[in-house]
Amino acid sequence: MIIGVPKEIKNNESRVGMTPAGVYELVKNHHKVFVQSTAGEGSGFFDKDYLEVGASILDTIEEVYACSDMIVKVKEPVEQEYSLVKQGQVIFTYFHFASSETLTRAMLSSGAICIAYETVEDSDGSLPLLTPMSEVAGRMAVQQGAKYLEKPKKGRGVLLGGVPGVAPGRVLVLGAGTVGTQAAKMAAGLGAHVTILDINMKRLRYINDVMPSHVVTEYSNEFNIRKHIQSHDLIIGGVLLKGAKAPNLITREMLKLMRPGTVIVDVAVDQGGCVETTKPTTHEDPIYIIDDVVHYSVANMPGAVPYTSTVALTNVTLPYVLALANKGWYRACEEDEALHKGLNIIEGEIAYSEIVETFGWEEILA
Structure with a gap:
């Protein structure tokens, strides 16, 4: 099979769909791999690294799409890529269709086979x-939240870990899945007081068993959410419904309950x-303020x-890429x-019911 690895063109997206180690395994299995020039540089992998393991380098993204049976990338195709996707081509990436009807319609029209990392189960x-990126995002949520709590960033001016004689910051985590667990771990490591909410009692019991005593668990409901957003400095949204749109646990009017300078990091933005009040932002322009809430x-x-x-x-996609290629x-x-x-x-038909439910469509599932 011919596998293409294009350069990501989403704003400030420096990841690449395949490391040289992954390419080596594909070539060893007698597949041809085309990598777009400089695709890996943002991740520290250079064209020479790919050439040394048997890949071929192409100059443009158009060339990569045109010659490939399967495209392996990181993020969903953006608008300028829609016309490059071919009938019958396999696209293996994070899609998060529930967050974009435009993307969904474009991929339906393309006739491609769209396999989403986030719904492999x-x-x-x-x-x-999804797990490794959720682990990264959960840990980063605290790192970014701590930064934007600083007063020059329009936050409350709170140090999450506190100092002797000053109470630590308070972090509210919505969702006790991978994102929430990793966020709680990082926040607790900084010395913050952490409250984590979920409706899954098994997860709450697990968190209660493995986390230190300054991480407390509560059942998630509107009453508890309204109570805690009034006293917590950093709120992290880590809720996931597989393949579907995330529920709005915090409404616009609830922002008025928060103290000025409270920071929300909504990791669920992809869904x-x-x-x-969440809207997608970029690393170039990461924040906005509504009702004095960052x-x-x-x-x-x-x-x-x-x-x-x-x-x-x-590490986790390669076995699936090999199976698809072989x-x-x-x-x-x-x-x-x-x-x-x-x-x-699959070639113009929806194969995942949550997409139909999200948009209220009546298409027949593939």
């Missing part, structure tokens, strides 16, 4: 290809956000630490139920 319900909602947070993110991502998409998905759940769109 193991038998235990875990999401193996529409769990705060009503919103940080960068849609590709792990792109800020591309070396760590790219290596972590390739067997073809149909057989690979037929033989692996986890990969089959990653099928979102």
